[in-house]
Amino acid sequence: MATYINTSGLELDVFPNNGEKFTLKELQKLVDGYIERIAMPNGQAMYINEEGKLNDLPWNSKATTILKLHGLIPNDYIVGDVVILSNEEED
Structure with a gap:
């Protein structure tokens, strides 16, 4: 579950179509464009x-806060919709 x-x-639980791993197309659809992995x-x-x-x-304050709490992107910010998943869910 991602x-x-x-x-x-707004946070929603999302699941890969095959029940195991997200495809590139699924991730692109969730973020509405080309993806970047952090x-x-x-x-x-x-x-x-x-x-x-x-x-x-638009700015995504919740995603920005999550990354800052992990010590990432200290001088940056996140825009657009995001998806967070475990390494096991990656294709």
Whole structure:
């Protein structure tokens, strides 16, 4: 089970179509574009829209806070919808 977080802070549990691992297309659909993977020290990864800032997507405060709490992106921020999943759910 992965967690989808949209820019308004709504969190939803999401599952891969095959029940085990997310495909590239599934991740791209969740973030609405090309993906960028951010490894987190707790064995999870956050997938974000790679072109989110170029496309002027809205700020995602919840995703930004999560990464900052893990000591990541100290001088940056996240935009657009994101999905957080465990390494076992990655294709």
